[in-house]
Amino acid sequence: GAVVSQHPSRVICKSGTSVKIECRSLDFQATTMFWYRQFPKQSLMLMATSNEGSKATYEQGVEKDKFLINHASLTLSTLTVTSAHPEDSSFYICSARDQRGGSEQYFGPGTRLTVT
């Protein structure tokens, strides 16, 4: 149980284009999902907290207009990197919290984004 999927697992896009990454909770409902970014050989940095049916809460320094987050249902959150640039290349990981409570978060396998 408690499986989170991400799609795509890898994506290469050209500079200036937009890319959408999906995060799905497969066997539970998640009122809260989190998006993290991980640069090579570095730790995970929280980008934003996504709550179903409301606007995401972004961490300081994360551009809201660049990283659009939508959490339209209890099982799906999307992160859209708009007008991507090479510096946006990174590993993006989502996690989801079961709406029934608890402090454990379940992580997706991550999406490797490369912007050329």
Add this chain to the structure above:
Amino acid sequence: AQSVTQPDIHITVSEGASLELRCNYSYGATPYLFWYVQSPGQGLQLLLKYFSGDTLVQGIKGFEAEFKRSQSSFNLRKPSVHWSDAAEYFCAANQAGTALIFGKGTTLSVSS
């Protein structure tokens, strides 16, 4: 500010030797504590977690961790390391309903 510190960036251990990875936290109240492992290019795998109760926590793959409130620590241990344990290890913490805060990670290398 809340933080998680992993003092060791890189540790090398001989195969079969014991391992201890350090983790310290700074929170107003005792947080929930986690250890994750990540292989190159892969996602995170939860090794173990501490919420309350017994301060020695058993996890998967033969790992255990001990919570010490007086030292604000949650160190990860394994009595005998295998070559397949080579990976990146992250300590993380949170409080109810909040996002996890991760340490910077410790890279474990295993020598033969």
